[in-house]
Amino acid sequence: MKFILITTAILALGCSKNKPITDKPEVIMEQQKNVDPIYQFKVKDITGSDFNLADLKGKKVLIVNTASKCGLTPxxxxLEKLYQQYKDQNFVIIGFPTNDFMSQDPGTNEEIAEFCKLNYGVTFPMMSKIEVKGDAMEPLYQYLTQKSKNGLGDFVVEWNFQKFLINEEGKLANVIGPKVSPTDSEITNWIEGK
Incomplete structure (x- = not known):
């Protein structure tokens, strides 16, 4: 039974449910002209304090759902390397721990924060654990995954470490699959405006 579950999980990772963004920038701008930016949202950071996304105006943002006990946890x-390289260039990463995929982040916020710092030296902002799918999906993730809210497309959070790229206007620019490295050229070129 365990073998079947593991095989199913591996197959699920290999099959992307999200279509790549192929529209030209001017088409995307037109689709998103009446869409509110992410600045409308307030979330809780890993210590339980308010984190206002409006404070990120003018920055490129990578939003990623994380897990401490996943094959992609490394x-x-x-992510930390990317953050250190670009944090002084109007770029920030925000991590959202979730236990939504095979219970791979069962710890408390305090345990998750300690794990991230001790094992990976994480200094980018980590938020409180949330749900990124299902009926209790965090409102920010509803925005990120529903075309009616983001203007770009309907997306599925496929697994831990899916990356949502937010442009300087606070609007969704792209969705990058969980298995794509945070330091992949698709992401670094976007940060650098190439």
């Missing part, structure tokens, strides 16, 4: 190291 991406924390790459």
């Amino acid at each position: 991406q924390f190291e790459e």
Whole structure:
């Protein structure tokens, strides 16, 4: 039974449910002209304090759902490397722990924060644990995954470490699959405006 579950999970990771963004920038701008930016949302950071996304105006943002006990958990190291490389260039990463995928982040916020710091030296902002799918999906993730709210497309959070790229206007620019490295050129070129 365990073998079947593991095989199913691996197959699920290999099959992307999200279509790549192929529209030209001017088409995307037109689709999103009447869409509110992410600045409308307030979330809780990993210590339980308010974190106002309006404070990120003018920055490029990578939003990622994370897990401490996942095969992709080593991406924390790459995320931190990316953050250190670009944090002084109007770029920030925000991590949202979730236990939504095979219970791979069962710890408390305090345990998750300690794990991230001790094992990967994470300094980018980590938020309180949330749900990124289902009926209790965090409102920010409803925005990120529903075309009626983001103007770009309908997306599924496929697994831990899916990346949502937010432009300087606070609007969704792209969705990058969980298995894509945070330091992949698709992401670094976007940060650098190439």
